[in-house]
Amino acid sequence: MDFREKPINLLIEIRKVFLFFCFSFLFFFLILSLNQAFGYFRNQLNVFETQAQVLKEGLPSASTLSPIAEKESQTEKIKFILTEKPDSLEIPRLSLGVPLIFSKTPDIKEVVKDLLKGVAVYPGSALPGQGGAGRMFILGHSSPPGFPKLKYYWVFSKLNDLETGDEIFINFEKKQYRYQVTQKIFLEKGGEIPINENGSQQFIYLITCWPPGQDLRRLAVEAVLTD
Template sequence: MKNLFLFFICSFAFVFLVLNILQFFNYMGRQVTALMEISPQISLSPTLPVVVDPLKQKEFPLIEKENSLEITKLGLEAPLVFAVSTEIKAITQDLKNGVVVYPESSLPGQSGELIVLGHSSPPGWPKIRYDWVFSKLGELEAGDNIVINFAGLRHDYMVINKVFLEKGQALPENNSDNSKQFLYLVTCWPPGKDFKRLVVEAELSLTR
C-alpha cells in the first residue's frame, strides 16, 4: 500500500513538472511573437558600418567591457545580441543569450533609432537564461540612466518617455532631428502576459 501511494505521488509530481515546462515554452513563444508584432512597424534609419574614429578613441578611451546593456537602477546587466534575422525562430534563440538588437535598427553611436527587445517574466518565475531580463522595466522613469557598452565605448542614454501600446500598435513617431540618437527598450507587459507592449524611450546623453 505504501509503495502504491509513493507511486501516485511521484506520478503526480512528474506530470506537474512536465506541464510547467510546457507552459514555460508556450509562454516564451507567445512573447517572441508579440515582440515581433511591434518591431517591423518601427520606422528605421539606414544602418551604416561602424567606424571608430582614431581621434575619438583619444577623446574617449576604449573600455574593456563586452557589448552589453546596463541599468543600475534595476540591478541589470545583460549581453547585447545583434540579430541577423527577423524570423521568430531566430529571434527566440537570440533572446536566450541576452537582450536583442532588432535587425536594421541603428547601432549604438549612430544617429537614428536603436531598438532592443527583451523578455519579461512573472514574479517568482525562475531565472532561466534571460527570460527575466526586462521584468522590472516598468520601474524606469524620466531621467533614469541606461548604458549601452558597444565597440569599446560607453553610451549613456537618459529615459525621456514610457508608453504602453496595444498589440500591433506602432511606436510613437519621433519627429526630432535625424542627427539625434534614440534607444527603445521593448517588452511584453505585464510580466507573464502579452496583453500590451511596454516601450521605454531614451535619448543619448553622453559617449565616453
C-alpha cells in the first residue's frame, strides 16, 4: 500500500465530516427559519382577527345611519356614470380595485368573513344613489410590509398615502359614483369617528387599523360625493 494514500484518504474523510456538519447546520437553520416564519404568520393572523373588532368600534349604530338617507332620499339628483363593473371600490392613486362586500350583520364573526372577500360595507350605511345626506362606512384590513397578499389582508395597507382631493370611485348596481378625499383622521382604540354634519352631502369613510398589521389605532379617510 502506498503511504501517500493515507493523507489523501484522511483529507477525504475530513471533507466528508465538514460537509456533514455544514449540511446539518443549514438544515437546522432552515427549520428554525421556517418555524419563526410560521410563528410570525400565525401571530399576524391573530392580529387580523382582533383588527375586525377594532375596526367596528365607535361606529354609529344602524338605527342612526339608515334614517338619514331614507328621510331625504329622492330629494336630490345624484350624478353617476353607467358601468359594467361589479360592485367594487377603486382608488386610482393606490392602483387599487377591490370587491365591495355588503355585510348583513355587525356580528364580528360575519364581519371577519366579509373582510376576507374584499372591503366590507358596515350594515346600515347609506348606499350610493339614495339621494340626500348619508354616510357609508367601508372597513378593510391592513398588513405589515412584506406580508403576502392573501385574502385581502393587505387591502388598506397604503391608505395613509391618500391626500386631500384624491379620487375614490364606488361601483354599485352598474353605476359609478365619484368621491374626493376631504380629510384623514387618526383614532385611538374605541374612539368615535367624528362624523361630518353637513346634512346636504354624502360621505364615505374608509377605515383600517394603524399602523399596518397592528391594532393599536385606526385610520379613517373621509371623502365626499362629487358631481
